Amino acid sequence: MATESLDLFEESGAPQADYVVGTVSAVFFASNDSFYKVMLVKVSETSMDWHEDEIVVTGNFADIKDDVTYRFTGKRVEHPKYGVQFQADNYQNETPTTRNGVVGYLSGDDFPGLGKKTAEKIVDALGTNAIEEILNDPAVLQPLGLSPKVSATLISQLQTNNGMEQIIIGLNGYGFGSTLAAAIYNRYQEKTLDVIHENPYQLAEDINGVSFRRADQIATQLGYEADKPERLRAGLLQTLNDLSVANGDTYTTAKPLLANALSLLENSRNVRLDPAKLADELLELAKEQKVVGDDQRIYLKTLYDAEWQIAENLQRLLKADDSPAKFNDDAIRKQLRIVEKQGDIVYDESQTAALTAAIQAKVMLLTGGPGTGKTTIIRGLVNLYARMHEVSLDINEYKEKPFPILLAAPTGRAAKRMSESTGLPAGTIHRLLGLTGREDNLDEAATNDLEGGLLIIDETSMVDVYLMKTLLRAVPVGMQVVLVGDKDQLPSVGPGQVFHDLLASDQLQKIQLDTIYRQEDGSSIIPLAHAIKSGKLPADFTKNQKDRSFIACHANQVESVIDQIVQKAHAKGFSASDIQVLAPMYRGSAGIDRLNVVLQDILNPKKSERTKEVEFRNQKFRIGDKVLHLVNSPENNVFNGDIGVITGIDLASDKHSEVKSDQLTIAFEQTEVTYARNDWNRLTLAYCMSIHKSQGSEFKMVILPMVGQYNRMLQRNLLYTAVTRAADMLILLGEPRAFEACVTSLGVNRNTTLTTRIQTVLDPDGTPAEPDEPVETTSTVETETPAPAAAPTTAAVETPEPATADGTSTDTPEPTTPTDYRLTPELVLSRKIDPMIGMQGVSPKQFMPSV
């Protein structure tokens, strides 16, 4: 057999990769949901300067056998915790090609009943490529007179060993590249090709990254007819996903769903389909429990359940008798004074009220804009908790037992900030729960049970419904939960607007922080932010202020105006790290990519022909460039969104170079990291960055262009987020109409029903609010918190009337069980519920695009 190369994974971008040849003597770790493995390899040959027998090899490997010799290619890395490792990006089965090798392989453990003698006989007859010969045509064994049993074992074992390769070849035939092929194989294993033949649309349903259209192309190859029910259902699911999840909504309605699905199904095959059949398949999906209809709304089942489960888990935590220890206010104040003394801080009345409420609450929402002291409250709460409960905050004392306070955030960066501000360990929510971030289905994913007394989540506005459901499910009764966030920031990447909806439900205790502590009086940036929040630009918007100015220009002038501003600022002593240009999108003449090129030329020009420079994906990197790190690398203490400066470029082609591949060295605030060329996709120029990426950072001077070109990005919370990144100076430029468009178009406009679910579960007697006409919901919240003028107001601590702050809400009747709303097959079949899920009085004809 020829050397087997799975060639399944991304090939190395490095000019020359190192290699290690050897056998796997132990597997230290094998991921459940990917091919990732950490293995100990007995080295027989290597290109590296390595004098030990064994080395730890990491990477993605499929079918590792302990008696097979592999050739791993990749690079040597230094893991901060585990020392030297070999990071393989490719590997091959070094299948024997010599006579002895083949004989050894065939007489090995893989082939029971086949001894050395028989193996020699086979090789003598068929040659050193005997394995390939047998696989091509098992009949070649016949003349050898092997026992039928031995011969059958031999053939089937060889086929199994090569099955994976066959499947990968099959997947390649359908046009799947290495990454997707690995994901598909991982999901179906040896059944992969059967699944695809049976129903190619299964791929679209199960595999992230396979769309309906992709599956439909395969189905066409396989001769699937256009009106097959599987096809119609797949089109409906894809459309449901496009209309809800992709927009951040948790549901859609029948009319757009059927109309869009019909056009998707018809256009991708250029056929006409019967809308009635499509409506039938929608009902079928409901019976299969893949979608749920509720009133006029249609949900993906997982999203429907997630909303209910968030509400139910909140109820579980709030209703529990196991209430947090009761303290009297005097005792709290006494301890608070000690905390103040130790922290060299004085809490004002609103902060004292906030801390006093939070220390006793089962579930507490804490919201406020930038500079309103959320971090101060978190730090104070941690210390107050330790004093009230007489627990130590020294993690060294918790070698055996769990730390009583859990701190987590949805992003690595926010977690790092949390850890820095409290001096306590903090991590991502995923890590807290033991999730890998690649789970197909958070329902099936096993999560850690949380232990401890207090859980604080920061940046809660970035948590989507799936993650919130999974998080709350893991919280034990009696653990206090404090959710901190800024409801006016950008919503989560995933579906829902959980933090907004929790606040809007009015069923949970909340603290609204309004007092601005961070900026001195006379600032006009914070009042601007508040004006934006309330939906209008201030009258002085275009007038220049001490800390803010506006320059009107058209999209094609943005480049030159920014050029001039930055030249001046640079001359005045602002460094590249002080100045941050923010923009909503990458493309276009006023997009991030273009502006980065312009800014790089001003702030870090190529000074001479000899200036070192490397090129990567249309970007040039030079020493001194400001760059953005795009993924989490906790082992280096560098996180998605961190900004650094290139301090070194080492070219492999340099005469004196000691490196084997080109390397960049980047200095971050606390650490310096070296990147081989393979890792450069983790970097991008950062003179201009997306507003989304800037969330959670602050800059001395923010330069913010806004033009009609950004069209659908022009939203209120986007502008709010950008403006609130500026600590000292804000320079706005562009088209006044674009800024107007931002404030008038509501950022928070996702269609969700979480608010209603919470109200139903926590306050079943209350007036059932009709869900969640987004405009109404938002205005409700805003009237509660009248946008303050520049004058600071106090924090409002609200305890909802029917809620359970004192843990004695036993008079609350049992909540209406959500099951009543669910469209189960039983209900459909028993005709207790009209299965037409909100389509009453609507004939499918109405969904037809008018021809």
Added chain:
DNA sequence: CCCACATT
């Protein structure tokens, strides 16, 4: 059109 999460 923008966006997060991970493994010994």
